[in-house]
Structures are given as C-alpha cells and as structure tokens.
Amino acid sequence: MISENRVSVELKGLRKVYGTAVALDNFSLDIAPGELVALLGPSGCGKTTALRILAGLDTDHEGQIIINGKDIASIPANKRNMGMVFQAYSLFPTMTVLENVAYGLRVRKVDREKRNKKAQELLDLVGLGEMGARLGHQLSGGQQQRVALARALAIQPNVLLLDEPLSALDAQVRTQLRDEIKRIQIEVGTTTLFVTHDQEEAMAIADRVGVMRHGVLEQCAPPQEVYLNPATVKVAKFVGAMNLMPVEILSSSSVSIYGQSVALREGGNVAGTMALVRPEQLSLALAKTQGRASATVFNLTFLGPLTRISVRMTGDARTLFVSMPSSAALEFVAGSLVDVRVLATSVLLDA
Amino acid sequence: MSLTTTKRAGSLKTGVGPLHFANKGNSYKSALPLLPFFAFIAYFLVFPLTFIVRDAFLDNDGKFTFENFAECFKGVYGHSFFVSIQLSFISAAIGAVVGALIASAIVKTGSRFRKATAASASVLANTGGVPLAFMFLAGFGTEGLVTRALKFLGWNIYGGTFTLFSSAGIILVYSFFQIPLMVLIFSPALENVRPEWREASDSLGGTRLTYFRRVMVPLLFPAFISTALLLFANSFSAYATARAMTAGTLPLMPLLIGNLVDGNVIANQQHLGQAMAVCMIGVSIIVMSIYVLVLRFSKVKR
Amino acid sequence: MKQKLNLSNRIVLLAGGAFFIFPMLAAFEFSLRTNESKSYGFDNFRWIFEQDGFKSNLSVSFRLALVTAICVLVLMVPTVVYLHLGGARWKRLVEFICLVPLVVPVISFALGVGTAFPIFLQSTVYELSFLYVIVSLPYTYRALDVGLSSIPLLTLVEASRASGASMRQTLMYVIIPTIRTAVNGAIFLAIALSLGEFTLAVLLHWDTFPTWIANVSQGHVLNAIALSVLSLFGAWVVVMIFALAPKSLRSNKIQEATK
Numbered sequence: 001m002i003s004e005n006r007v008s009v010e011l012k013g014l015r016k017v018y019g020t021a022v023a024l025d026n027f028s029l030d031i032a033p034g035e036l037v038a039l040l041g042p043s044g045c046g047k048t049t050a051l052r053i054l055a056g057l058d059t060d061h062e063g064q065i066i067i068n069g070k071d072i073a074s075i076p077a078n079k080r081n082m083g084m085v086f087q088a089y090s091l092f093p094t095m096t097v098l099e100n101v102a103y104g105l106r107v108r109k110v111d112r113e114k115r116n117k118k119a120q121e122l123l124d125l126v127g128l129g130e131m132g133a134r135l136g137h138q139l140s141g142g143q144q145q146r147v148a149l150a151r152a153l154a155i156q157p158n159v160l161l162l163d164e165p166l167s168a169l170d171a172q173v174r175t176q177l178r179d180e181i182k183r184i185q186i187e188v189g190t191t192t193l194f195v196t197h198d199q200e201e202a203m204a205i206a207d208r209v210g211v212m213r214h215g216v217l218e219q220c221a222p223p224q225e226v227y228l229n230p231a232t233v234k235v236a237k238f239v240g241a242m243n244l245m246p247v248e249i250l251s252s253s254s255v256s257i258y259g260q261s262v263a264l265r266e267g268g269n270v271a272g273t274m275a276l277v278r279p280e281q282l283s284l285a286l287a288k289t290q291g292r293a294s295a296t297v298f299n300l301t302f303l304g305p306l307t308r309i310s311v312r313m314t315g316d317a318r319t320l321f322v323s324m325p326s327s328a329a330l331e332f333v334a335g336s337l338v339d340v341r342v343l344a345t346s347v348l349l350d351a
Numbered sequence: 352m353s354l355t356t357t358k359r360a361g362s363l364k365t366g367v368g369p370l371h372f373a374n375k376g377n378s379y380k381s382a383l384p385l386l387p388f389f390a391f392i393a394y395f396l397v398f399p400l401t402f403i404v405r406d407a408f409l410d411n412d413g414k415f416t417f418e419n420f421a422e423c424f425k426g427v428y429g430h431s432f433f434v435s436i437q438l439s440f441i442s443a444a445i446g447a448v449v450g451a452l453i454a455s456a457i458v459k460t461g462s463r464f465r466k467a468t469a470a471s472a473s474v475l476a477n478t479g480g481v482p483l484a485f486m487f488l489a490g491f492g493t494e495g496l497v498t499r500a501l502k503f504l505g506w507n508i509y510g511g512t513f514t515l516f517s518s519a520g521i522i523l524v525y526s527f528f529q530i531p532l533m534v535l536i537f538s539p540a541l542e543n544v545r546p547e548w549r550e551a552s553d554s555l556g557g558t559r560l561t562y563f564r565r566v567m568v569p570l571l572f573p574a575f576i577s578t579a580l581l582l583f584a585n586s587f588s589a590y591a592t593a594r595a596m597t598a599g600t601l602p603l604m605p606l607l608i609g610n611l612v613d614g615n616v617i618a619n620q621q622h623l624g625q626a627m628a629v630c631m632i633g634v635s636i637i638v639m640s641i642y643v644l645v646l647r648f649s650k651v652k653r
Numbered sequence: 654m655k656q657k658l659n660l661s662n663r664i665v666l667l668a669g670g671a672f673f674i675f676p677m678l679a680a681f682e683f684s685l686r687t688n689e690s691k692s693y694g695f696d697n698f699r700w701i702f703e704q705d706g707f708k709s710n711l712s713v714s715f716r717l718a719l720v721t722a723i724c725v726l727v728l729m730v731p732t733v734v735y736l737h738l739g740g741a742r743w744k745r746l747v748e749f750i751c752l753v754p755l756v757v758p759v760i761s762f763a764l765g766v767g768t769a770f771p772i773f774l775q776s777t778v779y780e781l782s783f784l785y786v787i788v789s790l791p792y793t794y795r796a797l798d799v800g801l802s803s804i805p806l807l808t809l810v811e812a813s814r815a816s817g818a819s820m821r822q823t824l825m826y827v828i829i830p831t832i833r834t835a836v837n838g839a840i841f842l843a844i845a846l847s848l849g850e851f852t853l854a855v856l857l858h859w860d861t862f863p864t865w866i867a868n869v870s871q872g873h874v875l876n877a878i879a880l881s882v883l884s885l886f887g888a889w890v891v892v893m894i895f896a897l898a899p900k901s902l903r904s905n906k907i908q909e910a911t912k
Contacts (some may be wrong), residue, residue: 057811076812084815089805092812094830104816107826148812155817381739385747388732392750395787399765400757406768453669456662473845474888475673481866482881489683489878490676496683527673543762581755588758591851595867603890605760605852612764613856625768628761635701635756 007032007068007158007191009054014063016049016215023049027063036185036192037220038206040199041238046215047195049164054193055161056080067254083152083190084161088168090148097147098123098132104155110325115154122150125184133310140175151182153188160185160192164335166201178205199239203227206289211235216263231267233350236276243282243320244274244350245342258294258313263346272349279308279323281344287335293337300334302326311338400632407626419626425477428627431602436634438518438603439587442525446586447579449526449532457534457596458541469538475531480591487596491515516597524596525586532585533578540574573645584635604631677885684879697879706865713778714862718847720782725793725843728786730836733797737806751794754787762788763856776780778859783848792846793839802834845888 007084024046031037038049052058054065056077065073072080083104091100098119099106105115115240123129126146128139145165152160162181166174180207185192196202202209203223210220212232219231230236247255253264257275268276287293295311307329309322320340332338382389422428440589457468478486490497493509501508514520544567552562590605597606604627611624658666685693696829701707734746754762766784786793809831813823851863866884870877 020722044759055811055815077811078817078819081817082815085806087810088808090812092809092827092831093804094827103813103818107813107816107818107822120694151812151816161815226686338694368755382743384735385732385743386741387728388747391728391783391786396750396753399762399769401765402769403761403765452665456658456665456669459662460657460666470892471673471889474885474892475847477845477888478885479849480863481877485870485874485878485881486676486680486885488874494779496679527676530669530672541676571791584755584758586759590758590760591855591867605758607670608760608764608852609856612767625764628764631758631761632756632876635758639752639756642806 002313006189008033009062009191009193010066011054012064012066013059014050014053014065016046016053016058016061022215024053024061026284027215027217029210029217029220031152031191031193033191034114034189035207036205037210038194038196038202038210039210039212040196041212041216045212047197047210047212048216050212051161051163051193051195054083054159055084056270065200081158082161083157083159083178085145085148085152085165087164088141091144091151092335093136095136097128097134097136097139100136100147101132101150101154104152106157108289119150119154122154123147125187126150126180129306140173141169142177145169146180149184149187153184157190160190162192162194164196167196167198169193169349174201180203211238213238229265230276230348233267233269233276233348234271236348237285237350241279241321242276243279245277245320246316246318247273247275247347247349250330254298257342257347257348258315258340260342262342262344264350265346265348268348269350274350276350277342277344277347279321281342282320282322282325283341283343284309284311284322284332284338285341286331287339294339297332297334297336300329302333311340313340321351365391403625404629406622407629409622411622416570419622420625423630424624427602428607428623431604431607432634434518434602435604439520439583440520442520442529442586443579443582445522445526446533446582447575449573450530450582451537453530454534454538454541458538464499465538469631472531472535476528476535478528479589481595483524483527483592484595487515487520487527491520491523516600518601520603521593521596521603524592525589528592529582529586533582534577536578536581537574540571545572566646573648577642580638580645583638587635587638588631595610662668677882678884683875684882686875697875698883700873700876701869701880701883704869705771706860706869710860710862710865713860714848716863717778717782717785718844720779721785721789721843721847722840723787724782725785725839726836729790729793729797729839730829731824733794733801734806734824736798738810748794748798751790753790755791759788759852760856766853767857775857778861781850781853781857781859781861782847784853785843788850788853789843789846792842793827796835796839796842797832800832800838804831839912841892844891848891850886 009029009031011027011029012022015022016024019028020235027046027050029037029050039050039342041047044096049058053061056072056075056079061073063073064071091097092103094289095103101119101122102115105118110118113269118124120129120132122339126141126149126173126211128146131139131147136147139147148165149162157260165198166177170179178201181194194202194205203226206223208220209223211224211230219226219235221229221231226235226239230239237241245257247257250256250261254261255264255275257277262275284295284297293314295313297309299310301308301310303326304328306323307326309324309329310334311320311322312318313320407419408415408417410418424432457465460468487495489495491508492498492515498508528563548566549562552566557565588605590609593601593603593606594609597603608624608627608631611620611627682743684697685695687694687696732747762784766780770780794801809827810823813827814820818826849863850861851867854864856866862884864907866877866880869880
C-alpha cells in the first residue's frame with residue numbers, strides 16, 4: 001500500500017490577491033517526501049488559499065509550485081494528481097461509496113474490475129470495507145470523510161491535500177478520525193498538506209506546523225518547537241495561552257520580571273515592555289512571610305489532569321494564569337497568599 | 352473555515368466562493384464559455400425582434416413611417432387593446448384567486464395527492480388550442496353535457512347573453528389552463544409557510560385573522576402578485592385557443608395580428624400586423640416591469 | 654405535513670375538481686358517440702388512426718420535441734452550470750435574457766422570425782425546435798437554476814477535478830446525475846411545449862400535430878373531440894412516465910451497485 005511516488009513539494013514566493021485583499025504574501029514552504037505539514041491559522045489567514053493553489057483550484061497567483069523539481073504552476077487541477085479531502089459534503093450523491101472511491105480511476109479509464117478492486121482495498125484501509133454499496137448520505141459525517149480520504153488516496157496522489165477535513169464533525173469523532181488519518185498517512189507515506197484552524201489538531205497530527213497570520217507564514221517547525229520556542233510574537237500569542245508580564249530591561253540579552261532575571265530571545269518586539277510567559281512556565285508557592293507575598297489566588301479552574309489558577313499580583317493588580325498538575329494545585333485555595341516564580345529560561349518581548 | 356460548522360461549506364471559504372474563477376484575467380474572458388448561449392440568443396431571439404421592430408416602421412415601399420402605429424389605435428384595432436387587456440385582466444384575477452384557493456387546500460393534503468395534482472396541473476396548464484376548445488364545446492356548448500345537467504337542475508346558462516364565443520366564454524375556457532398554472536407556480540410559495548409560524552402566532556395570542564393579515568399576506572403577497580401578472584401575460588398572448596374558439600368574432604389583439612399576416616389580406620397590412628405585434632410587446636413590457644418591481648421590493652428573500 | 658382538511662377545503666377541492674373533470678368527461682362522452690345516433694363505439698377513434706396525417710404529423714412533432722430536448726440539454730445545462738461556477742458575474746444578464754420570452758407574445762415573435770430568417774433556415778421544420786428552445790427558456794432556466802442551487806456544486810466540481818476529471822467528465826458523471834430531477838424537469842417542459850405548440854407552427858406554415866388537429870377539426874366535430882381526448886390522455890401518460898421514471902431509475906442503479 002505504500003505509494004511508490006514519494007514526492008517533495010516546494011512552494012516559492014506565492015502571492016495571491018483577491019480584488020484588493022492580499023490572501024497570501026511571499027509564501028514559501030518546503031515539504032519533504034512523506035512529510036505531513038499542517039497549516040494553522042485563524043479564518044482568512046490564507047492557509048486554504050495556499051492549499052488550493054497547490055491543488056490548482058486557485059489560479060492566477062505569483063510564485064512557483066515545484067513538485068519533484070518540476071514547476072507545475074501551469075498544469076490544470078485535473079492533471080496535477082493531487083488527492084483532496086474537503087471540509088464536508090463532497091461525496092458524489094448519486095454514486096455509491098465504492099463508485100465514489102473508484103471515481104478517480106474511472107476518469108483515468110481504468111477498467112471496472114481493476115478500479116473496483118483498488119477501491120475496495122482503500123475502503124478496507126479506512127475501515128469501511130463493508131459499506132461499499134451504500135450511498136454517501138446513508139453514512140455518518142465521520143464515515144463520509146473516511147470515504148473522501150479513500151477517494152483521494154485511490155489515485156495514488158503526488159500530494160494528499162486535506163482542507164479542514166474534521167471541522168464539520170463532532171468533537172469525539174474528530175479526535176478519533178484525526179488519529180486515524182495520521183495512521184493511514186504513515187502507512188501510505190504520501191506527502192501531505194493539512195489545513196486547520198484547530199491548534200490541538202495541528203499539533204497532534206503534523207510533523208511540522210506552519211503558523212499563518214494575514215497571508216504570511218510566521219513559522220514552520222515541529223509542534224514542540226512552535227509551542228516552546230515561538231519564532232514571533234504572533235505565533236506565541238496564537239498558539240497556546242500566554243501571560244503578559246511587565247519587564248525591566250537589564251541588558252540587550254536579559255530582562256527582569258518581577259525581580260527575576262530571565263534571558264531574552266530573538267524574534268520579539270525589541271521596543272517591547274512586556275514578556276510573554278506561558279501559564280505552565282510559572283510556578284506558585286505558599287508565601288512564607290505574609291507581609292511580603294507577591295500575589296493572591298482568586299480562582300481555581302479544575303481541568304482534569306491540570307488545574308488553572310488565576311492570581312492577582314500585589315504590586316500592580318495584574319491577573320496572571322498559572323497552570324499546574326491538579327495534584328500540585330491541592331494546596332492552594334481562593335485567598336491563598338502566594339509567591340510567583342518564573343520557570344521560563346528565555347522569553348519574547350511584546351509591546 | 353469558521354469555527355461553527357456551516358452547511359454548504361464549500362462556497363463559504365475565505366472569499367474563494369464561486370467568484371474565484373472569475374478573477375481569471377479580464378472580466379470578458381469569463382464570458383467565453385457563455386458564447387454559445389449568447390450566440391443562440393442573438394440569432395434566434397434578438398435578431399427576429401430587431402427585424403419586427405424595424406419592419407413596423409416601414410411602409411410598403413420600404414420607407415420609414417409612423418403610419419402603421421397611427422393605424423393601430425384606430426377602429427377595430429384600437430378597440431382590440433381594450434378588449435384584450437380587459438379580458439386578460441379578468442382572466443388573471445379569476446385564475447389567481449381561484450388557483451390560490453385550490454393551492455392552499457392542496458398543500459394540506461398528503462404528499463401523494465400533492466404529487467398527483469402537481470403532475471395533473473402541469474398537463475392542464477399546457478392544454479390549449481383545438482383540444483381545449485372542443486372539450487368546452489362538449490361540456491358547455493348549447494348541447495353540452497354540463498349545460499344540459501345545469502338546465503336539469505334549473506339553471507339555464509344560456510338564459511342570458513352568455514355564449515362560449517364571447518369574452519365571458521373565453522374567460523371560462525382560459526380558466527382551464529390559468530387556474531392550474533397558478534396552482535403550479537404558487538404552491539411552492541405556500542409550501543414554504545411553516546406550521547411553526549402559525550403556532551408561534553397562536554401562542555402569542557394571535558387570532559386566525561391576525562395570522563392571515565400579519566403573516567400570510569405579507570409573506571405571500573409578492574408571489575401572488577407576480578404569478579397573477581404571469582397569468583395576465585399568458586392569456587394576453589394566447590392565440591391558439593382564441594383562434595379555435597372564436598373564429599375571429601372577438602377582436603383580440605393576437606387574432607387580429609394573425610388575420611393581418613396570415614395570407615388572405617392585402618399586402619399593405621403586413622406592416623400593420625407588425626406594428627400591432629410591437630404594441631403587444633409594449634403592453635407586456637409594462638406588465639412584466641411590474642413583475643420585476645414586485646420581486647425586487649418583496650421583503651421576503653427566497 | 655398532512656393537516657386536517659376542514660369543510661371549506663373539501664368544498665374547494667371538490668368544486669375545483671369538478672370544473673376540470675366535467676369538460677373532460679363530456680368530451681369523452683361525445684367522442685364515443687357514433688354517427689348512427691344513440692349508440693356508442695370507438696368509431697371516432699378508429700377514424701383518426703385511419704388518417705394519413707395522423708402518423709406523419711405525430712412523428713414530426715415527436716422529432717421536434719426530441720431535437721428541442723437535445724438543444725436544451727446541450728445549450729442550457731452547461732450554461733447554467735457555468736453561471737453557478739465561474740460566470741457568476743453574468744448571472745443577472747442571463748437571468749434577464751431568459752425572462753424576455755415571457756415579455757414577447759409568441760405571435761409577435763413568430764412575425765419577427767418570419768421576416769428575419771434567411772430561406773435556408775426556414776426550409777427545415779427543425780427551425781421550430783430552435784424557437785421552442787427560446788420560448789421555453791424562462792421555464793428551463795428556472796428549473797435548472799433551482800436544481801443547481803440546492804446542491805454543494807462548487808465542492809462537488811472541485812472534488813471531481815482534483816480526482817482528475819475533465820470538465821466534460823465532471824458534467825456527465827457528477828453534475829447531471831446529481832441534478833437529474835431538475836434536468837428531467839427542464840427537458841419535460843421543453844418536450845411538452847414542443848408537442849403542443851400551435852402559434853409558431855401555423856404562422857410559419859409548418860404542419861405539426863397541433864396544426865393537423867386544427868385542420869381536421871374543421872368539418873369533423875366528433876372526430877376532433879376524440880382527438881382532443883386522445884391528446885390530453887397522451888399528455889397525461891407522458892407526464893406520469895416522467896414523474897415516475899427518475900425514482901425507478903435510481904433504485905435500479907442502487908440494486909446494480911449492490912450486486
């Protein structure tokens with residue numbers, strides 16, 4: 001089942017304008033053969049535009065699309081051999097599930113027996129081997145998306161393109177199918193571009209996550225790195241939660257946050273006066289001397305394995321969020337006087 | 352792409368809806384696939400229409416003249432405007448009211464009956480010409496079955512001035528296709544009325560009358576008026592049935608035009624017929640402009 | 654949403670039904686009368702089938718209907734599909750054009766055609782088919798427009814194109830089957846119009862089934878009534894076939910795929 005053609009993708013300097021709105025600006029991205037890259041960003045950030053340009057569904061853009069060293073920008077969508085899965089409602093309503101999956105082979109004039117055999121294999125792969133004779137609308141939303149995935153893979157695509165394939169589904173099905181897509185992608189080894197607005201989804205599924213804002217690719221790196229070392233303030237603020245904490249500049253490479261000195265990382269706002277610190281990069285301890293406590297706990301939110309604690313700083317009445325294992329959070333109650341410590345070794349600055 | 356799931360997601364994404372194709376090159380290039388359609392329209396619709404308008408302004412020697420149009424408003428021709436418009440107006444009014452009544456009774460029936468009536472209505476709305484005329488002769492003629500039955504019950508429909516070949520008779524015959532046409536076009540609008548609205552109105556203390564006045568009328572009025580105007584145009588331009596029924600006794604515009612151009616008259620009147628035809632288009636344009644205006648100002652989007 | 658029919662609804666339906674059924678019954682009764690009065694028979698119907706014009710004119714009308722249907726399919730389906738995809742900016746213009754035939758009385762149109770068309774085109778009866786396409790435009794356009802509006806067309810087209818299908822394959826395999834009901838409706842309207850149209854045919858001096866009926870009716874009253882009954886009944890049969898066909902076709906397809 002492993003695809004013979006593992007291809008590399010290079011997108012170079014893509015730019016796309018709708019009327020006066022710039023949907024995509026100087027967008028460059030390399031995808032290694034067999035890699036799964038997720039483009040992550042809010043609605044309208046240009047991530048879908050990038051995917052559609054790669055698919056050939058959006059034309060009239062600037063820049064190059066290079067597959068295995070060949071520029072395919074002038075090739076129409078139906079000759080690009082891209083497998084695409086849409087958000088929803090993309091199954092052909094008059095065809096059975098099997099006919100849907102076999103469709104790409106049918107238009108390639110593969111004879112019926114051969115294409116049905118291949119389609120059946122793929123239905124087995126996505127766990128719907130028994131459903132071939134049904135019509136699309138007789139399946140659940142999650143099953144329909146599995147069929148769409150099988151249909152996209154049936155043509156042994158150069159690149160698998162997934163355009164928010166899970167966002168129309170219920171939360172539970174979404175997680176389950178997400179893991180399944182990852183499993184299948186590893187199994188067939190097709191180079192994949194996955195577009196989503198859901199951070200958790202992107203982090204869970206991708207080899208690398210590309211974070212986009214306003215048509216620009218801010219950072220593309222493995223999930224851990226995007227989360228722990230965001231390259232820009234925008235990435236830091238979009239991915240996960242962030243506390244804004246006032247700083248005193250000590251030198252060009254270090255700052256002081258509430259009296260603790262912390263190293264400064266590049267990529268932030270140089271003129272900034274606030275440090276970005278994640279809730280889990282803060283720790284709390286009950287104050288030893290009551291009079292000199294730095295903060296007061298005013299709310300605890302139990303989130304299962306983690307508890308999020310809101311504290312108010314004594315000095316400037318600023319609210320910070322601290323997250324810690326629920327077991328560790330047991331010693332605090334609303335009203336506890338606490339000292340706040342910064343665990344982060346380096347921070348980004350923002351205005 | 353939004354967080355909330357939206358139906359028909361395909362066309363909602365980041366401005367890449369149907370328009371994204373249209374960004375291709377300049378705007379006229381996007382009309383290229385429509386070329387066959389436009390060519391067909393130009394040749395089979397625009398071309399004949401320009402010819403008839405041009406010829407309406409020519410005399411027999413091919414010179415420009417207004418004489419044909421002056422002639423249009425004189426004598427029997429001028430009278431035919433009045434007769435045609437009046438007849439079509441009454442026929443449309445009867446068809447619209449009766450059709451709406453029948454449609455509102457039909458939507459309350461089961462889906463099978465609704466389907467059967469819809470199919471029947473589409474047949475009946477298309478009847479016309481000789482078959483329709485003879486059906487009414489058989490039913491409502493002086494020796495017709497219905498006439499005799501009514502006479503037996505004590506109502507002689509021929510007691511007064513009624514004949515099938517008068518305006519009243521024609522209106523009766525036209526009802527046979529006008530009412531089904533109304534049912535056919537008006538039913539979808541009625542089916543859009545949700546029972547919940549009635550329940551909502553009831554629960555808010557509305558009476559049957561307030562529901563009808565405050566909900567139904569504003570909701571259905573545009574559809575009702577626009578369909579009624581369609582019925583007007585339908586009877587206004589009806590030729591086959593009128594010809595089969597009246598044998599030229601009633602001065603209706605289509606009949607006069609038909610007589611003028613269909614051979615047995617002196618050549619001069621060819622152009623008069625064309626001028627009359629242009630006048631008919633003029634009347635229709637006025638009526639259909641009302642149709643368009645009603646649609647535009649209807650508050651309910653479809 | 655079956656609701657309770659109250660008395661006034663019942664009266665409306667009964668009275669309405671009577672208005673339509675009695676003339677048909679009356680016509681049927683007349684059509685069975687024979688010339689030796691007081692007895693009934695199928696003489697009038699038999700007479701129709703013995704006429705030379707019957708078969709030939711009916712066949713002309715059916716061929717006209719067929720050509721009209723093909724023209725609608727080939728011309729209108731791709732056009733309206735394109736308006737729902739890339740040609741959206743032209744939609745209002747085309748919509749407007751498609752309303753024009755409602756404004757132009759057929760008799761006016763017929764006059765224009767008579768003077769405008771060159772001889773070569775007027776030398777074939779199939780010119781009527783092209784004109785029927787025009788006259789049926791308001792209805793065929795609307796049927797197709799409604800059908801296409803009710804499906805996620807863009808997603809289906811993109812899914813098909815990404816699968817490697819050409820636009821023609823997409824049209825044939827995906828779009829037309831998906832809007833089959835609307836396409837059937839449009840074609841049915843065009844066929845019904847072609848089979849019954851009288852004004853254009855008579856003014857352009859062609860012999861079709863409706864003009865033949867009009868000719869026969871002069872002097873053969875009972876036979877003409879029999880013909881009327883026959884043509885109405887025929888139209889009914891055609892409608893029923895069309896109303897039932899799509900469903901049965903689809904269920905066959907599913908059964909076939911399940912094998």
